[in-house]
Amino acid sequence: MNDSAPVLRIAYLYPDLMNLYADRGNVTCLERRCAWRGITTRVQRVEWNDRLREGADLFVIGGGQDRQQELASQGLTAHNADRILAELGAGAAMLAVCGGYQLMAHRYRSADGGELPGLGVFDAETVHPGSGVPRCIGNVVCAWNGARLVGFENHGGRTYLGAGAQPLAQVLRGHGNNARDRTEGAVAGAAIGTYLHGSVLPKNPHLADHLLALALARAAPGYTLPALRDDAEWAAHRAALRAAGLRA
Amino acid sequence: MRARRSVAALAGRAAGWLSRRAGRGGGTAVSGLAAAWIDPTFVQECVRQIDGAVAVTGTNGKTTTTAALTALLRADGQRVITNPTGSNLERGLAAALLPHLGWTGQVREARGLRAVFELDEWAFASLAPSMQPRAAVFLNLFRDQLDRYGEVDRTAAVWAAAIDRLDANAVLAANADDPAVVAVARRHRGPQIYFGVDGVEGQSELDAWADVRRCPRCAGRLRWDVVVYAHLGHYACADCGFRRPQPTVAVDAYRPRGLDGATFRLVTPEGAQEITTQLPGLYNAYNLAAAAAGARAAGVDLQAAPHVLAALPPAFGRAETIRAGATTLILLLVKNPTGANQTLRLLRTEPEPLDTLVLLNDGVADGEDVSWIWDVDFELLRPSRLVVGGRRADDMALRVKYAGVQPGVGGVEVRPGIAPALDAALQTAPRRLVVLTTYTAMLDVRGLCSNRGWVAPYWQETP
Numbered sequence: 001m002n003d004s005a006p007v008l009r010i011a012y013l014y015p016d017l018m019n020l021y022a023d024r025g026n027v028t029c030l031e032r033r034c035a036w037r038g039i040t041t042r043v044q045r046v047e048w049n050d051r052l053r054e055g056a057d058l059f060v061i062g063g064g065q066d067r068q069q070e071l072a073s074q075g076l077t078a079h080n081a082d083r084i085l086a087e088l089g090a091g092a093a094m095l096a097v098c099g100g101y102q103l104m105a106h107r108y109r110s111a112d113g114g115e116l117p118g119l120g121v122f123d124a125e126t127v128h129p130g131s132g133v134p135r136c137i138g139n140v141v142c143a144w145n146g147a148r149l150v151g152f153e154n155h156g157g158r159t160y161l162g163a164g165a166q167p168l169a170q171v172l173r174g175h176g177n178n179a180r181d182r183t184e185g186a187v188a189g190a191a192i193g194t195y196l197h198g199s200v201l202p203k204n205p206h207l208a209d210h211l212l213a214l215a216l217a218r219a220a221p222g223y224t225l226p227a228l229r230d231d232a233e234w235a236a237h238r239a240a241l242r243a244a245g246l247r248a
Numbered sequence: 249m250r251a252r253r254s255v256a257a258l259a260g261r262a263a264g265w266l267s268r269r270a271g272r273g274g275g276t277a278v279s280g281l282a283a284a285w286i287d288p289t290f291v292q293e294c295v296r297q298i299d300g301a302v303a304v305t306g307t308n309g310k311t312t313t314t315a316a317l318t319a320l321l322r323a324d325g326q327r328v329i330t331n332p333t334g335s336n337l338e339r340g341l342a343a344a345l346l347p348h349l350g351w352t353g354q355v356r357e358a359r360g361l362r363a364v365f366e367l368d369e370w371a372f373a374s375l376a377p378s379m380q381p382r383a384a385v386f387l388n389l390f391r392d393q394l395d396r397y398g399e400v401d402r403t404a405a406v407w408a409a410a411i412d413r414l415d416a417n418a419v420l421a422a423n424a425d426d427p428a429v430v431a432v433a434r435r436h437r438g439p440q441i442y443f444g445v446d447g448v449e450g451q452s453e454l455d456a457w458a459d460v461r462r463c464p465r466c467a468g469r470l471r472w473d474v475v476v477y478a479h480l481g482h483y484a485c486a487d488c489g490f491r492r493p494q495p496t497v498a499v500d501a502y503r504p505r506g507l508d509g510a511t512f513r514l515v516t517p518e519g520a521q522e523i524t525t526q527l528p529g530l531y532n533a534y535n536l537a538a539a540a541a542g543a544r545a546a547g548v549d550l551q552a553a554p555h556v557l558a559a560l561p562p563a564f565g566r567a568e569t570i571r572a573g574a575t576t577l578i579l580l581l582v583k584n585p586t587g588a589n590q591t592l593r594l595l596r597t598e599p600e601p602l603d604t605l606v607l608l609n610d611g612v613a614d615g616e617d618v619s620w621i622w623d624v625d626f627e628l629l630r631p632s633r634l635v636v637g638g639r640r641a642d643d644m645a646l647r648v649k650y651a652g653v654q655p656g657v658g659g660v661e662v663r664p665g666i667a668p669a670l671d672a673a674l675q676t677a678p679r680r681l682v683v684l685t686t687y688t689a690m691l692d693v694r695g696l697c698s699n700r701g702w703v704a705p706y707w708q709e710t711p
Contacts, residue, residue: 016461020391022585024456025622025650032650048462065401071467138616152617199622202646232649235642235662243610243640 006220023062025199063098140174151196280343306387637669
């Protein structure tokens with residue numbers, strides 16, 4: 001049973017650099033879904049040049065432009081990589097979207113041959129094929145856990161998973177990781193990487209609660225998430241399915 | 249070449265005529281498309297024959313600025329060609345030029361004729377080097393329809409490349425308060441005129457979704473003394489000395505009057521003028537300052553500015569009002585986070601909560617990616633009643649649910665589509681109904697209003 005109201009610590013990484021496609025909606029979504037259940041959230045914003053001030057049960061990072069992604073990569077390796085990896089090793093969860101997902105894999109190779117080091121959370125690497133190759137843009141639907149995920153993708157880099165990586169989902173519509181192997185995103189322990197914007201969590205409430213359950217397994221062992229009324233969430237989910245040309 | 253242009257002109261006119269006969273709007277896009285397709289040099293050749301063009305570009309405010317600048321030039325006695333319906337790609341320019349061509353493909357009465365063209369950011373980059381405008385106005389650079397254009401930095405990069413190819417005699421009018429704009433305008437070899445907003449208290453910090461946070465020149469620490477909104481304001485880089493240029497044309501003592509407009513002082517080297525405008529919001533003060541700076545760049549003095557700007561009606565869908573029976577509709581076009589957030593703040597300056605209709609479409613012209621609504625502070629919305637509609641009504645309903653919006657009366661009504669949503673919003677016959685709408689949804693609303701006899705189709709209103 002749920003005895004006392006749990007507290008969830010969320011670290012929002014580089015909102016000043018990595019919020020290109022309104023990925024901050026994911027943080028809003030997590031906060032509200034916790035508040036509706038009486039779970040207290042403490043969000044620490046980790047901006048460029050900041051160090052993590054306290055531990056976290058859930059990390060969230062969004063996508064950015066090339067320049068900003070470079071700065072975020074510097075900030076991560078200089079100040080926060082070890083701490084984040086230690087927290088993940090101790091069971092913390094993560095949602096890394098688009099550019100943030102790329103930074104959490106081994107490396108990002110840009111079109112001009114430059115290379116950004118990543119944290120290696122996911123056994124994957126990303127290659128930008130050059131500005132002459134079209135970006136992967138459009139509505140995405142993929143199969144996940146016997147259900148579907150919806151979102152919008154917009155990325156130049158192609159991500160290829162290594163032997164040790166699990167894809168998050170299988171692409172039904174859209175490009176996904178690399179427009180070739182029908183995989184989308186990656187999973188490593190309680191960390192999830194994905195190319196889906198939308199923002200992805202509000203209109204995929206099953207994914208939002210999956211992530212909260214992963215994070216709460218550490219923050220409040222034994223706590224069970226009460227169900228919410230998600231009519232509005234599923235209506236938007238169905239609208240995204242229709243936008244992708246699928247029957248809702 | 250002349251023969252080809254003549255054929256292009258003929259084909260364009262024929263296409264426009266057929267399109268109008270088929271009842272498909274004003275036929276402007278079709279006629280311009282045909283002309284530019286047959287003769288790819290159509291626009292620059294026509295512009296070469298007249299007394300030059302002024303280009304207006306930037307993420308937000310192009311249509312309003314173009315209208316204000318055109319009015320200032322006309323008040324100065326000039327004959328001006330413009331593309332007033334917001335059709336701001338090459339085809340829109342071609343369509344605006346077409347009626348001025350004789351059967352030989354030459355522009356009639358070309359001497360003393362000028363063009364003021366609103367240009368999409370990327371259309372500016374591709375057209376400006378060949379068109380060689382005499383002056384160019386750079387408004388601002390915000391995130392907008394990233395599914396179409398990729399990233400904000402890429403837009404700045406293509407602007408920079410285009411500015412490098414401008415004639416050194418071209419005069420740039422640029423927003424001093426936007427560091428991203430100033431960084432590219434500074435590359436110009438020729439004269440630059442800056443405009444900006446002074447004397448406002450501004451916000452305590454940058455908006456969460458602000459696109460520029462670090463120095464666009466050295467990536468160093470950019471500090472703002474004043475944030476007007478988004479990343480616009482008074483800034484300086486602590487590392488390389490890059491800073492806001494002193495504006496030649498400045499807005500000062502800005503006083504809002506809710507949705508009814510504002511008053512402010514327009515300060516130039518010649519002195520200060522009191523401006524009263526029907527156009528609400530600080531963003532429109534920027535637009536009018538930009539038009540004044542653009543007029544200076546085009547060599548026009550600003551003596552008539554108070555009179556001209558006071559008479560300027562809101563542009564198409566920009567706080568435009570339509571009488572719909574007992575209700576006055578106030579159409580507010582929203583298409584990206586910066587514009588939407590400014591509009592929401594504007595609504596907060598109204599003394600009473602308003603009946604509100606929010607329409608979200610996901611057409612190509614709206615942006616197929618509706619993610620941007622999560623960067624809009626709908627938490628600011630305090631409607632008396634709220635209806636959401638459009639093709640992505642369910643996405644908007646979800647956004648206002650997470651924003652915790654509580655209408656004064658009833659819950660949030662979700663009515664996918666345009667007509668059902670408009671009808672639901674008009675059901676209680678409110679005195680005023682605020683309509684926040686994306687671009688294609690606004691065209692649909694105007695179409696409905698026109699079918700019901702509330703407003704003339706827009707292509708009949710423009711000369």
